[in-house]
Amino acid sequence: MSTAVPNENLITERQLSILVKGRQRKNQLKCDAESIAGCVSQRACVYCGARVVLNPVTDAIHLVHGPIGCASYTWDIRGSLSSGSELYRNSFSTDLKENDVIFGGEKKLARAIDELVEKYPAELVFVYSTCVVGVIGDDLEAVCRAASQKHGIKIIPVQSSGFIGNKSAGYRAACDALLRLIEPAGEPRPVKRLNPVPSVNYLGDFNLAGEAWIIGDYLKQIGVEVNVVFTGDSNYRDLKKAPQATLNIMQCAGSMAYLARRMEELYGIPSMQVSFLGLDDTAASLRNIASFLNDPEMKRRVEELIRRETAAVKPQIEHYRSKLLGKKAAVYVGGGFKAISLIKQFREIGIDVVMVGTQTGREEEYQTLHDISDDGTVILDDANPSELERFMTEKGAHLLVGGVKERPLAYKLGVAFIDHNHDRKHPLSGYVGAVNFAREVYSTVCSPVWKYTREIGGGLFAAGKNALPER
Amino acid sequence: MPREKTHYRNVNENPCNMCMPMGGILPFKGIEDAMVIIHGSQGCSTYMRRHIAEHFNEPIDVGSSSLNEKGTIYGGAQNLFQALNNIRRVYKPRLIGILTSCLAETIGDDVGGIARDYLKQQGLDEFPLVAVATPGYGGTHSEGYWMAVYKIVAGLARPTAKHGGINIIVPNLSPADIREIKRILEMMGVRYTLLPDISETLDRPIARPYTKIPPGGTGLEDIRCMPGAAATIQFGLTVEESLSPGHYLQSEFGVPLYNLPVPMGVEATDLLVSRLLEITGGSLPRALELERGRLLDCMVDSHKYNAQGRGAVFGDPELVYAMARTCAENGLHPAVVATGSGNSGLKRLMEPVLAECPEDVLFLDQADFMSIRTACRDAGVNIAIGHSDGKFLTEKEGIPLVRMGFPIHDHVGGQRLLSIGYTGTAMFLDRVTNTLLDNKHKNYRAAMYRKFYWGFKERGHTC
Ligand code: SF4
Ligand code: SF4
Numbered sequence: 001m002s003t004a005v006p007n008e009n010l011i012t013e014r015q016l017s018i019l020v021k022g023r024q025r026k027n028q029l030k031c032d033a034e035s036i037a038g039c040v041s042q043r044a045c046v047y048c049g050a051r052v053v054l055n056p057v058t059d060a061i062h063l064v065h066g067p068i069g070c071a072s073y074t075w076d077i078r079g080s081l082s083s084g085s086e087l088y089r090n091s092f093s094t095d096l097k098e099n100d101v102i103f104g105g106e107k108k109l110a111r112a113i114d115e116l117v118e119k120y121p122a123e124l125v126f127v128y129s130t131c132v133v134g135v136i137g138d139d140l141e142a143v144c145r146a147a148s149q150k151h152g153i154k155i156i157p158v159q160s161s162g163f164i165g166n167k168s169a170g171y172r173a174a175c176d177a178l179l180r181l182i183e184p185a186g187e188p189r190p191v192k193r194l195n196p197v198p199s200v201n202y203l204g205d206f207n208l209a210g211e212a213w214i215i216g217d218y219l220k221q222i223g224v225e226v227n228v229v230f231t232g233d234s235n236y237r238d239l240k241k242a243p244q245a246t247l248n249i250m251q252c253a254g255s256m257a258y259l260a261r262r263m264e265e266l267y268g269i270p271s272m273q274v275s276f277l278g279l280d281d282t283a284a285s286l287r288n289i290a291s292f293l294n295d296p297e298m299k300r301r302v303e304e305l306i307r308r309e310t311a312a313v314k315p316q317i318e319h320y321r322s323k324l325l326g327k328k329a330a331v332y333v334g335g336g337f338k339a340i341s342l343i344k345q346f347r348e349i350g351i352d353v354v355m356v357g358t359q360t361g362r363e364e365e366y367q368t369l370h371d372i373s374d375d376g377t378v379i380l381d382d383a384n385p386s387e388l389e390r391f392m393t394e395k396g397a398h399l400l401v402g403g404v405k406e407r408p409l410a411y412k413l414g415v416a417f418i419d420h421n422h423d424r425k426h427p428l429s430g431y432v433g434a435v436n437f438a439r440e441v442y443s444t445v446c447s448p449v450w451k452y453t454r455e456i457g458g459g460l461f462a463a464g465k466n467a468l469p470e471r
Numbered sequence: 472m473p474r475e476k477t478h479y480r481n482v483n484e485n486p487c488n489m490c491m492p493m494g495g496i497l498p499f500k501g502i503e504d505a506m507v508i509i510h511g512s513q514g515c516s517t518y519m520r521r522h523i524a525e526h527f528n529e530p531i532d533v534g535s536s537s538l539n540e541k542g543t544i545y546g547g548a549q550n551l552f553q554a555l556n557n558i559r560r561v562y563k564p565r566l567i568g569i570l571t572s573c574l575a576e577t578i579g580d581d582v583g584g585i586a587r588d589y590l591k592q593q594g595l596d597e598f599p600l601v602a603v604a605t606p607g608y609g610g611t612h613s614e615g616y617w618m619a620v621y622k623i624v625a626g627l628a629r630p631t632a633k634h635g636g637i638n639i640i641v642p643n644l645s646p647a648d649i650r651e652i653k654r655i656l657e658m659m660g661v662r663y664t665l666l667p668d669i670s671e672t673l674d675r676p677i678a679r680p681y682t683k684i685p686p687g688g689t690g691l692e693d694i695r696c697m698p699g700a701a702a703t704i705q706f707g708l709t710v711e712e713s714l715s716p717g718h719y720l721q722s723e724f725g726v727p728l729y730n731l732p733v734p735m736g737v738e739a740t741d742l743l744v745s746r747l748l749e750i751t752g753g754s755l756p757r758a759l760e761l762e763r764g765r766l767l768d769c770m771v772d773s774h775k776y777n778a779q780g781r782g783a784v785f786g787d788p789e790l791v792y793a794m795a796r797t798c799a800e801n802g803l804h805p806a807v808v809a810t811g812s813g814n815s816g817l818k819r820l821m822e823p824v825l826a827e828c829p830e831d832v833l834f835l836d837q838a839d840f841m842s843i844r845t846a847c848r849d850a851g852v853n854i855a856i857g858h859s860d861g862k863f864l865t866e867k868e869g870i871p872l873v874r875m876g877f878p879i880h881d882h883v884g885g886q887r888l889l890s891i892g893y894t895g896t897a898m899f900l901d902r903v904t905n906t907l908l909d910n911k912h913k914n915y916r917a918a919m920y921r922k923f924y925w926g927f928k929e930r931g932h933t934c
Contacts, residue, residue: 037537038534048514091485091486093482097608114481131511135578385530
């Protein structure tokens with residue numbers, strides 16, 4: 001089976017990356033491939049991926065080695081919160097100019113590090129390389145090593161030149177940087193874990209709007225201590241302690257699977273996939289943690305927490321569910337984990353997902369997406385605006401979940417929208433997040449505004465006749 | 472007199488500007504049926520799209536040649552060819568702009584040459600492909616903007632019979648501002664070609680059916696005929712001649728150029744109106760005269776409040792000049808004037824304005840927000856005027872921000888902000904004045920208490 005969704009306007013090379021569930025026996029979607037030139041991909045670059053993962057490290061100097069733009073577009077645009085340092089909310093750049101590109105930027109980089117370290121007391125610097133640096137061949141390793149010695153602090157190069165791959169390559173570059181950070185200098189492994197209270201590293205939560213705090217509190221209630229979060233509200237000291245954990249629980253696998261695997265190899269820490277998006281996933285994840293740690297008391301506390309929290313939010317969720325039943329959603333997000341969770345979470349509030357895609361989902365994640373989707377669902381990788389437009393319209397979606405770039409497209413098409421990106425300022429995790437999510441979906445899908453856009457022909461909602469009294 | 476501060480820095484702390492191709496995208500969005508491609512790696516175009524989409528709240532489709540490792544080593548021509556093919560297939564544009572990113576420039580791709588090869592290969596001799604070299608490290612988004620407009624004009628303009636219309640060339644203004652310029656021109660009965668015209672394309676009404684390229688923008692044929700105009704009016708005082716489309720039309724085709732400040736404030740709007748009257752020989756419409764009178768009324772109403780402001784003005788050079796002058800006209804003297812750009816001639820232009828300021832003014836070019844913050848603190852600034860990134864000053868120093876310019880990504884409505892012409896200036900000044908007032912009302916009780924209260928309650932005076 002070669003082409004899944006033929007269409008004249010569709011770019012030929014794209015056809016293998018789009019399929020409709022049920023039209024072929026199994027999932028044969030092409031993913032994890034390079035974007036095709038001129039397709040207006042929604043993907044970002046390696047640097048973006050690396051920055052997303054590392055930026056929440058609060059007490060680090062984040063220095064972008066490259067021309068100004070790369071730093072300019074990433075200055076404090078994320079919603080990661082800190083309980084301590086605010087240093088991470090600055091965007092530092094070596095601001096390479098034409099001459100630096102011709103003669104090399106190593107000296108400028110070294111001076112930039114000197115200046116920053118002098119001005120901001122920090123124990124940790126991340127130096128991100130960008131495309132240009134990759135081409136002119138600055139030796140980031142050497143500059144960082146020399147600067148490390150000079151200042152006696154950790155200065156870690158992040159190999160994130162944009163053209164060497166896509167966002168996933170950036171996740172990997174970030175994980176490599178984190179591994180260098182936590183590596184116990186010269187100490188032999190494994191690290192002894194004698195703590196009576198089991199402690200976990202929580203991987204793949206960036207503490208957007210305090211989400212890691214919310215989950216950390218649940219864990220505390222069931223008797224588990226969070227050792228450190230990768231990387232939401234983390235800092236240099238805490239990250240260094242990562243090898244002491246009993247278990248790694250991992251939420252965003254797209255960015256963290258590699259780190260979890262390496263930590264298992266290096267420090268013998270087992271890992272487990274979790275998700276705190278939606279009531280079912282949250283409950284299942286807490287139960288899995290308790291049964292992994294095999295502690296009856298903990299299991300009891302988990303059940304108690306689930307009972308209490310569910311009871312508290314269920315009426316609200318049911319209320320929204322009754323309003324939303326039968327609506328159709330389209331999902332286009334960064335990674336596979338989020339897409340999978342969203343399909344389940346939409347089911348909880350009575351909504352069917354009719355289109356689902358990701359920028360950088362992995363093969364096994366697409367397999368899962370394929371398995372849990374309804375027949376007829378369009379599944380696509382690395383979509384572009386015209387594909388999103390086409391399938392949202394064809395499938396009659398009432399709602400799109402996506403990022404900043406997708407929002408205006410949805411609105412122009414008369415489709416409701418949910419921001420599910422790293423910029424958001426309200427939590428979507430855990431029980432409180434589930435309610436927020438349902439409320440947000442309700443507020444956009446059931447907004448009166450669509451009544452008016454429908455009147456000019458083309459929206460998707462039944463319009464009420466103008467009922468204003470006239471005299 | 473202005474004190475100047477330009478430093479050669481090794482590190483930029485919180486940038487005040489964006490990169491060249493970013494600025495280059497905007498003019499192409501103001502051309503009818505046009506698409507634009509960034510020749511470089513995928514990430515740059517995605518970041519820029521995101522940034523622009525946040526400001527305008529509009530879909531911003533920009534192609535990328537998605538250069539990968541191979542393209543980087545062997546040259547990116549193949550990628551660019553493929554990008555052009557795919558963009559033509561999906562969007563069916565009538566003009567394509569190609570901007571380069573740092574990467575394409577660093578590997579030495581000659582986009583002009585690649586574009587010519589492509590047209591030859593496809594047998595498309597007549598198709599307008601406008602290639603613009605915009606290495607991100609070569610300048611800021613302001614220079615990128617002007618270079619793109621320049622290349623569009625140079626690429627399309629043809630010798631044409633005199634048609635008596637007027638060319639209007641605008642900097643990066645809001646769609647609402649551009650609509651205002653058009654309204655004034657129409658009120659005065661001027662026939663014009665306005666370039667680039669984002670008034671509809673980047674502030675698009677909800678309409679059906681949805682089209683992949685938004686309707687509107689300057690007509691291709693109109694641009695071709697710009698050499699036949701009676702004159703060019705360009706709002707580009709800070710633009711270098713080598714990037715100035717108005718100068719190009721003048722030197723290549725003999726179209727007289729009036730290079731004017733952005734028509735914001737009494738004097739600059741008067742200047743535009745009187746030049747238009749001169750060129751057309753018409754008379755001042757009464758409606759415009761009334762608007763001018765209302766602006767003066769607005770200024771009189773708020774001059775004392777404005778006198779309490781110590782302003783920091785930052786952003787694109789062209790707009791900084793306009794905003795600083797407008798504020799100064801009503802007694803709000805700028806204390807800090809800053810731009811991320813380097814070679815804009817802004818300083819020279821600002822000198823007479825700053826010379827009239829009663830107190831020292833800090834002038835910063837190639838500024839970043841850390842230096843602007845320090846300057847604001849030193850100068851006792853109490854109001855900031857510029858794009859959204861100035862929220863940093865609010866957070867760190869408690870200085871309220873009047874949002875103006877590009878990008879505005881933390882508020883809605885950047886595309887609808889009207890700030891030029893007589894009416895727009897009044898609206899701008901009202902926003903500034905009300906921000907000063909709100910801030911005063913919020914703080915004055917506590918401030919007076921701190922300053923003057925000496926504790927007579929303790930001596931038994933209670934009521
Ligand atoms: S500065 Fe250069 S590399 Fe960075 S975003 Fe701009 S064009 Fe791309
Ligand atoms: S230059 Fe490279 S690293 Fe910078 S934004 Fe563009 S793709 Fe990303």
